[in-house]
Amino acid sequence: NLGVVSLEEGKSFVVADIPGLIEGAHQGAGLGYDFLKHLERTRILIHLVDLSNEEMKPAEAFAIINKELDLYSRELGKKPQIIAANKMDLPVSRKRLETFRQNIGESLEIFPISAVTGEGIAPLLGRINRFLEELPARESETGTFIRKTYYAPKEERFRIEMEDGVYVVTGREVEKHLAMTDLENEEAVRRFQKILEIMGVDDALRQAGVKIGDVVRIKDQEFEFED
Incomplete structure (x- = not known):
């Protein structure tokens, strides 16, 4: 996936989102060849590292x-790199950040993000x-070029409907985050609640008339609304 990052003063750059590589990718394991070919066209590599998974050794x-x-x-291996240490909204990630820094060393910049x-x-x-x-x-960037930009229709992020006294929230993004949440893990649930708040689901529910204690359903899961 390609996306354009727009900054102030009209500055922008293009970002390519490449799925995680697996061991043996250079020999074609997974979709290694396809992904690595895309990386050859980049100028800098940003590694998005999840520090919240305690079963994984990120370094x-x-x-x-x-x-x-x-x-x-060899040329790809020499490209400039930056590390984005993700999920800093979780205490476990902050706890593991310093150890990760020590294991990586000082040769690369690490940016804690959420x-x-x-x-x-x-x-x-x-x-x-x-x-x-x-x-x-690069040579290809110094000449004249034409760039065409195509805009896809903006997808509705979520929808709220009332069914038999229950507020039903639907939407691919909301349902994706729910599917990725371990509902038995209190910290994971708090993170999911934070995501809903940032997406504007809480405010939209209030506008729809929800009260504390009312039932909110997302897919097959029901929650009591809390302020």
Whole structure:
């Protein structure tokens, strides 16, 4: 997936979202060849690292990815890199951040961020933009080119309807976050609630007339509304 990041003063850059590589990608494991070919066209690599998964060793996973990059292409392995340490809205991620820094060393910049709360996003984007400005322009970027931009219709993020006294929230994004949430984990539930708040679901429910204690349903899960 490609997206354009627009900054102040008319500055912008294009970001390619590449799914996580697996060990053996340089030999074609998974969709390794397809993903690595896309990376060859980039100027800088941003590693999005999830520090909340206590079963995963993020520094080791990071090392495996870089090994795959280097085995596929020495040039790809030498591209500038920045690490975005994600899910800083969770205490477990903050707790693991310093250990991760120590394991990675001082050769790479690490930006703690939260995709949910927006923490750290602005400094990260600003650094990426400065990095790109510092890099020499590629030959293909110095000539005249035409860029066509196509805009897809904006998708409705969620919808609220009343069914038999229950407020029913539907929407692909909301349902995706619910599916990714361990409802037996109190911390994960709090994070899901924070996501709904940031998306505007709470405010929309209030506008629809919800009261404290009313039942809200998302897919097959029911919750009591709390202020």
